[in-house]
Amino acid sequence: MTAASAECVGGVRIERGAKIPTWFRCGGAADRLARPRDEDELRACLANDPGLRVVGDGANLLVADGGVRELVVSLEGERFTRIEVDEASGRVVAGAGARLPRVINLCVRAGLGGLETLAGIPASVGGAAAMNAGGRFGSFADRVERVYAMDRQGREVELTREAAGFGYRTSGLGELIVTAVAFRLERGDAADLRDRRDEIMRTKTASQPMRERSAGCCFKNPTLTDAIVGVGAAGERVSAGLLIDRAGCKGLTVGGARVSEVHANFVVTAPDANAADVVGLMVEVGHRVRSAFGVTLEPEVVIWRSESVS
Ligand code: EPU
Numbered sequence: 001m002t003a004a005s006a007e008c009v010g011g012v013r014i015e016r017g018a019k020i021p022t023w024f025r026c027g028g029a030a031d032r033l034a035r036p037r038d039e040d041e042l043r044a045c046l047a048n049d050p051g052l053r054v055v056g057d058g059a060n061l062l063v064a065d066g067g068v069r070e071l072v073v074s075l076e077g078e079r080f081t082r083i084e085v086d087e088a089s090g091r092v093v094a095g096a097g098a099r100l101p102r103v104i105n106l107c108v109r110a111g112l113g114g115l116e117t118l119a120g121i122p123a124s125v126g127g128a129a130a131m132n133a134g135g136r137f138g139s140f141a142d143r144v145e146r147v148y149a150m151d152r153q154g155r156e157v158e159l160t161r162e163a164a165g166f167g168y169r170t171s172g173l174g175e176l177i178v179t180a181v182a183f184r185l186e187r188g189d190a191a192d193l194r195d196r197r198d199e200i201m202r203t204k205t206a207s208q209p210m211r212e213r214s215a216g217c218c219f220k221n222p223t224l225t226d227a228i229v230g231v232g233a234a235g236e237r238v239s240a241g242l243l244i245d246r247a248g249c250k251g252l253t254v255g256g257a258r259v260s261e262v263h264a265n266f267v268v269t270a271p272d273a274n275a276a277d278v279v280g281l282m283v284e285v286g287h288r289v290r291s292a293f294g295v296t297l298e299p300e301v302v303i304w305r306s307e308s309v310s
Helices: 039-048 100-109 125-131 190-207 240-246 275-293
Strands: 006-009 012-019 029-034 053-055 061-063 068-074 083-086 091-095 144-150 156-160 177-184 214-217 257-259 266-269 302-304
Touching: 006 039, 012 039, 039 068, 039 144, 039 177, 061 275, 083 100, 091 100, 100 125, 100 190, 125 177, 240 275, 257 275, 266 275
Parallel strands: 029 068, 053 068, 061 302
Antiparallel strands: 006 012, 012 029, 083 091, 091 177, 144 156, 144 177, 214 266, 257 266
């Protein structure tokens, strides 16, 4: 696409042919991208395209090389990136566009515990809520009290944690657009919380390719239907990375995409990679794991594709 030009929808500026920043640092653009500053502007975007897509930090997202036709919305304004910490009650409210690491750091500094278990997870609050981001040390949902969202008709809704339907790397938020999340945290010692956060970060740095271009784990950890010797028992959720590694996929390459030698559930990209390379590699990894273990891996990475205009 050539240089972005501007138009307006209900007072919101729309950029054409805008890059969608993702951690893979490859993939297509948005035909139209808006950065609504508050709920009213988000409502105007929804009136323009009820099928709009929301981009968060792009930490778990792959955009097909052909880009997307729907309006893409990024919640970057002050209203959507606010973080309110009430030290006395332990209630923290963060806008959907706020970065999770920033929320964690503010809470740790305030001596509020519970979110430090999510250290090292790059995500926006809205994205982390939608997919219940997490890892071995905890999940986003653990400390959620309320989710504030907007439906596709522009109505504001409020959900309890139970109503949000969180599960393993999933939520029941569906088509709702998260606008903010309230957490309930516990009082703790700031120095202890900082140590815990740093220890989790060290574990991750040692076992994951943190400096490479990737979207974290590509596949969800599967639950085994049958026991696999040396891997796990029937009914147990096991590491997809372990299965991919045992299937001999480390270092496997398609174009500019490669299975990391550090952690096999990470696909890392070279500067010349395109989204089709990543998808092709994920398909090949899926085949190899299925033929080695009879296990079907489900992608964790969200892939955006639209019909091309002819
Ligand atoms: N393992 C291997 N080879 C590999 C990768 C892992 O043998 O290439 C083994 C490890 O040695 C370990 C076991 O598999 O014995 C589990 O590995 P790890 O602790 O890395 O955990 P994981 O189940 O592979 C999950 C999350 C990660 C999260 C880590 C740590 C999923 C899909 N993955 O990985 O989340 O960082 O725990 O908390 O739930 C992400 O979601 O993007 C992500 C990276």
